[in-house]
Amino acid sequence: MAFDYGKYIRPGKLPHIWCPGCSYGIVFKSLLRAVDAQGLDPDDIALVSGIGCASRLPGYVDFNTLHTTHGRALAFATGLKMAKPDKHVLVVSGDGDATAIGGNHFIHACRRNIDITLLVFNNFIYGMTGGQYSPSTQPGRFASTMPYGNVDFAFDIPALATGAGATFVARGTAYHAAALDKLIVDAMRHRGFSVVDIVNACPTTYGRRNKFKSPTDMLLWMKDAFVPAAAYAKLSPDEAAGKFPMGVLHRVDGKPEFCEAYYGMVERLKS
Amino acid sequence: MAFDYGKYIRPGKLPHIWCPGCSYGIVFKSLLRAVDAQGLDPDDIALVSGIGCASRLPGYVDFNTLHTTHGRALAFATGLKMAKPDKHVLVVSGDGDATAIGGNHFIHACRRNIDITLLVFNNFIYGMTGGQYSPSTQPGRFASTMPYGNVDFAFDIPALATGAGATFVARGTAYHAAALDKLIVDAMRHRGFSVVDIVNACPTTYGRRNKFKSPTDMLLWMKDAFVPAAAYAKLSPDEAAGKFPMGVLHRVDGKPEFCEAYYGMVERLKS
Amino acid sequence: MSGRYEIRFSGSGGQGLILAGVIFAEAAAIYDGINAVQSQSYGPEARGGASKSEVILSDGAIDFPKATSIDLMLALTQEACAKYCKDVKEGGTLLVDEDFVHDVPAGDYNVIRLPIIRTASEAVGKAFVANIVAIGAIAAITGRVSREAVEKAVLSRVPKGTEELNRKALSAGYELVERRTV
Amino acid sequence: MSGRYEIRFSGSGGQGLILAGVIFAEAAAIYDGINAVQSQSYGPEARGGASKSEVILSDGAIDFPKATSIDLMLALTQEACAKYCKDVKEGGTLLVDEDFVHDVPAGDYNVIRLPIIRTASEAVGKAFVANIVAIGAIAAITGRVSREAVEKAVLSRVPKGTEELNRKALSAGYELVERRTV
Amino acid sequence: MTRVKLLQGNEACAEGALYAGCNFFAGYPITPSTEVAEHLARKLPRSGGVFLQMEDEIAAMAAVIGGSLAGCKALTATSGPGFSLKQENLGFAMLTEIPCVVVDVMRGGPSTGVPTGPGQSDIMQCRWGTHGDHPSICLTPAYVEEIFSETVRAFNLSEKYRTPVIVAFDEVVGHMRERIEIPEPGAIPLVGRPRPTCPPSEYLPYDDSRGDVPPMANFFEGYRYHVTGLNHGPDGFPVNASPRIHTDELRLLRKVEGNRGDIVRFAEHRLEDAEVAVFAYGICGRSAKTAVDQARSEGIRAGLFRPLTVWPFPEEQVAALSGRVRRIVVPELSLGQIVLEVDRCAKGRCAVEGIHRVDGDPITPAQILARIREAL
Amino acid sequence: MTRVKLLQGNEACAEGALYAGCNFFAGYPITPSTEVAEHLARKLPRSGGVFLQMEDEIAAMAAVIGGSLAGCKALTATSGPGFSLKQENLGFAMLTEIPCVVVDVMRGGPSTGVPTGPGQSDIMQCRWGTHGDHPSICLTPAYVEEIFSETVRAFNLSEKYRTPVIVAFDEVVGHMRERIEIPEPGAIPLVGRPRPTCPPSEYLPYDDSRGDVPPMANFFEGYRYHVTGLNHGPDGFPVNASPRIHTDELRLLRKVEGNRGDIVRFAEHRLEDAEVAVFAYGICGRSAKTAVDQARSEGIRAGLFRPLTVWPFPEEQVAALSGRVRRIVVPELSLGQIVLEVDRCAKGRCAVEGIHRVDGDPITPAQILARIREAL
Amino acid sequence: MTKGRQAEKVEEWENAKVRIRVVPRYCKGCEICVKLCPVRALGMERFKSKVADIDKCILCMQCEMRCPDFAISVERKEEAP
Amino acid sequence: MTKGRQAEKVEEWENAKVRIRVVPRYCKGCEICVKLCPVRALGMERFKSKVADIDKCILCMQCEMRCPDFAISVERKEEAP
């Protein structure tokens, strides 16, 4: 049986606004399957986003959905989660939303270890505004504001999350959609802040400028370039050139979760 | 001969505003010695800060000094440095200024690897506003906004800088003042973004609430708790409890510096 | 507003209709010395969805830059046609792609149906030059801008290496109209 | 403004003078039922530098909460004395620490010199209770607030475990004045 | 007996919030508002509420909106620089109609200015600080008791009209201490947000068919809906280039402007037969009261109009007043802000003049009295 | 020949900046202003200038101030949400008197609103967006050529008066393309900041003894001095609770308000004998021009006042106008902002009424014409 | 919360083993399905995906998994016993 | 750029080996110097640092290095040959 996405998608909202070949739709489907796999009640889930193409996702999903201001989704989500710590709070962000203007909320959510799952739709570019470079655009790549090739440097988003104190850090890709389902499930089940950096293809503003002939070519690049972390670790430096690890990259289970710590204090004060 | 701080201090500005026993003055002196050791021309140095007790430092120093808005010093400094890439740009920030409101500029300066040196005056608290907890307040510690003991978690500032891509990351303390001179010199000489996390004592808003009997006790705690990185690495987990490494904690020399990369592009386009 | 002539290019997000408007306006304003302004509008849904681009030509000054009483409107998609054709003026012209626009709302205007996209993909070989084919057709229909100016404008705006392709597309557009008129 | 009585506590940042004002106002307003407001001001230099705290007592409503015509002013440091004493009214009282304020600017007011800080550090044993010593002295000088109220107010505001110390400091303050008057 | 306290203005604000049912605070410290946070940091965890110190003011404003959307009564408090930073998200709350209360304890100067000195120069920013058209309710208490009661009222108005409410007062009243009697619970009625009565399947979050304030479902209650900062339709989903945008934005303004009768509050003192009126709020209102009494004692027919609601501006009242007096004097701790509004509403019917002071000290009764005397 | 181009408003803005000597841009992309950045991203590196895309708008504003302080002519460009975020640092530049130009291409709605639609509803924010008292210069071009020339003027005013200048235009004029002839270099005179002539040892960065605009030394030129967002003395160091604060803030306002003659620019069209005037800027100014011409052709004595400077507001001109006409019609893409200022200055001398539209489309000539007709 | 779902036009192809559905209004013509199909069972027509040869389908599910637009779905038919 | 530096009151103590200076206006009485002095050469008077016994000084420089207030400085005198 084909998976029934219709269960979760708001009636009348398809087709979505994403461009032909934009891989966001692929990841969107993975997210729905991952939620379904956990058998969660949609009433108990809030899906929050900032601004950008990725951030339009919540509009399609029949959860409690909140489309906020650019970069601030995690801060809104923190308010929701602290108010209702037993609910599930999920955030989707573009790479710009999450790590450019939203970088501060990103690192603080990591530090706080609040039980929110962040999915970064990382297409290496600002899609919504038409293709300016982002903090995850690799050096040498082209963008409307780096017309001569990017001379700025990119974040390694998982490394940033790890340095900031996140307790579950993973990377997936739109190509490896089935593996992604599993990563999202694990991220959501993790008690504490979890981040999945999800590599995506923006054919419209990134692909064309960077010599990808078609959306499919972008997916096939992912197929080649992303290697399970365990296998990646065994590559020689030569073999590793142009390749990136994927899967769960960092995980800590001992650190207390923020809501638990806060409400633990509330309990202590009562007694 | 006693060091002549008067060379660099603006006439009539002492005594400074810091409280009795505040270790900022100790670090300030270290900074002046470090600058002196490099024989730099004060006309070629800009010293930039945000808002906070630490951020009042530039007012005392006879360089080009810029006291900006809370958290934004690195962004102002980036403008100065890009406009005049051959000048020296130094930033001083409190832990709140640098990593709470200023967290985003902090990680982006790290990512960009722009040749600026950031000294974080880390006193584990918001001093200027009277003792609210900061992103570097350790769990369990007391602050006016954590009256029952901190249930939030702290950044490891060097780890954050490393995760964000900084190429020179060090930690010093006000107690280890002579070693600090050297760290500041090395940080300033490093071509790329450099951060020195400098542990400080705020007796007024932190010490009193956290059972330090005197400013001296706070310095003596530093003496005990901070161990050179090499020695720290050899401690058993038991021995390491309550201790922290200091010295240069991370250093990468291959990554291009941002101004060089940008002006390299300018040169390429000319030809 | 003597001789004000309003043209609207409409279709879906990715079809290059803003560029088409720009090229047309540039042909008029820069190469033919006719007053021209170009404007556009699109949704927050910059991606896909109906989009339009407008060019106003006039002998006199052009203050209000938007089309409200359209002399000629192009529609490459059904959605755009339905959404935007109400502003075509009495006696104006509605140019539609004959394969992609089936229901043309009734109105007091002349309807011209041309296989613009098909011509681009089949005769020229690349669907994405449909906008250039459309420019040719519109230039031919309106006769307001010289062919020389249009050609210069096209060639100055298209990516290097695609000049021949675009020249061919432009000719194909002219021909669609000329063949029909003959 | 019938019976408006203005008191200013001044000294340097860390001397607890804001707390002194608060305690004094609380004694009046809460425990003695006299109208009282307390206000303060300090520089961006919250740390160190001159600081002041004011209490207005009145039978009637107190609208303007700041002291402009001071009945009694305390100065624990030379800097504060110099900076703030100009607002003491004719016939008012200027109470200074006899060890730390040497130059008292001339003015039409009575000057009282008491060893407040010395009393705190020597007689009571802790310099930091100088503010409580001062409260005792001021209560004694003004006679506007009952000793019982003052004592309650002090004890309700000081950290647990320091009650005895503070009670002693308060008494010492009263005694400084009483001894003097005798 | 324990309900009678000597409280600082900022503490009274925190106590007012608690009285109003506030169970969520998110903030970032800033002088001279920090005591609001510090007081709540002590109190909220004891009552099971949420106290959050966020990484900056932007995040604090966002968290407050999130908390409110999840059903809490939510508060943030700040001062000038932080208030500037909150503007973008404040606009979000206005457009998405999420109740919350924002306290701005005003300090001196633009930029960092005089952090510990009083000011009243954010008052136009309270109206126009965020981009785009938006409603604004802004209350301006002057006494510690009033800070308490107006903070309660701020929560009530915010919930009733589904809109953020600003409480703006200057450093002097924020930091001064006065005797206050905390009312018994229930003495001041509390208002909650209008709640949907329809089943979730019929719920439209911005349904304006039955009034200008649509019922609000909280998240996680079974009413799954969409909230966006894009202009939206009754169903909450974005609309684009549509007349709906115009009518919906008009409705947002009307919610506030159309309910002036309920929202606008002010105090009048000896205005009956006044020839000179003083229009003043906050600390200036206090000084003015003293000045008016002194003027009266000199036989000058002076009176005081003291707005407790500055936005929406008491337009009718000022228009009427301008028809009755010869002059309106407007003392402000700014270089001339609210005086512009008074002037606008006076429409030339009487003279309007400001007294301005921004040196870090409040305007004294004597300064105002001097101007009242000159006015004749 | 190559100087004649078909340029988008946003591109003309970028070209105007380059013409004015802009050699530093820092920004963060946002619709509908992004093309300003994109154009400069292509051009600036070629001429050795700095193009910086920062992590957010706050950082962009900060970097621009840093760049200017180091001697560059610096620009940033943004739209509503980004403009809100820049406010705190914009206030810093105002108080510290650091020249720079801020472009706000106005879109629709509060919050995210209608990002791709036009708006004019940030115009009050241009005056009052940051906390505290501060001067404001805001220019409002309506034609592509005018965007070019007003951007040049913005740089000139900014340098001359040492203050940030805002150039605000709506999405329609920002995105439309028109023919423009770029003037020869030198055709428009350029102005630089006043420079110190004294030796460094005597330099006082805020010395107002010889005029309201103190000479400005750039960093790294040997004049080592201190810049702070705290209120400060002539030497640049903080002062606290001092009359200096008052006089200095007054000077900041006077720099701008006192030079209205130089700063305020406007275009009049057929106003000589007008009975009805339209007051309109930006796209509404264009629509109004057509409407006025149509009205005249119907024999109605209509005219247009089109401000190119909205702040400082052309108070005297509007006051005079209100004495001459029966009615002033104010079309705006907002729910009523600048109409309040017109009303304030008219002081009841004539009727003032707004035409408001915020549905994502511009006000048409026909809408204005209809109101002109009704006015009679 | 099913608010009146409109019936969507669906195109179907099937054989004994498999049913493939395409919703033309959702398909944006990106060709991902066509290009990732290992057996070239799909093709394009007027910028929309269609099944060229249903019998080639090996039920690998690549097209369904990677269609970003919810436009194509593949259903394994119950094996006849 | 020396803009008229005011003469600051300085207290001095010395013996043959060492000269210690305290600027009373700078000293904030934190007692760090006193407490970190390994030989207890310093003491407090009226909340200000002073030298209690100059002959105890071993020139370790701890007090100078760690005085946060530029208030105390220690100078080794040229050794007599």
Ligand SMILES: Cc1ncc(C[n+]2csc(CCOP(=O)(O)OP(=O)(O)O)c2C)c(N)n1
């Ligand atoms: C405060 C603010 N600044 C800028 C913007 C404009 N903006 C909208 S989305 C976006 C970035 C989009 O990139 P990303 O976050 O990577 O998401 P994507 O569109 O690629 O999914 C920007 C800069 C905005 N809406 N608000």
Ligand SMILES: Cc1ncc(C[n+]2csc(CCOP(=O)(O)OP(=O)(O)O)c2C)c(N)n1
């Ligand atoms: C936008 C803004 N928010 C808040 C403040 C208030 N504020 C001033 S300093 C400070 C924090 C001080 O702590 P830290 O940065 O660690 O420096 P310290 O004072 O401890 O040296 C805060 C919150 C401000 N000035 N501006």
Ligand code: SF4
């Ligand atoms: S612009 Fe890029 S990210 Fe945005 S919808 Fe299109 S393809 Fe996807």
Ligand code: SF4
């Ligand atoms: S408050 Fe703390 S950090 Fe600030 S000056 Fe005092 S001791 Fe130093």
Ligand code: SF4
């Ligand atoms: S992958 Fe989906 S959207 Fe793309 S062509 Fe195939 S069916 Fe259409």
Ligand code: SF4
């Ligand atoms: S260390 Fe310095 S400031 Fe502290 S007591 Fe000694 S001399 Fe005074």
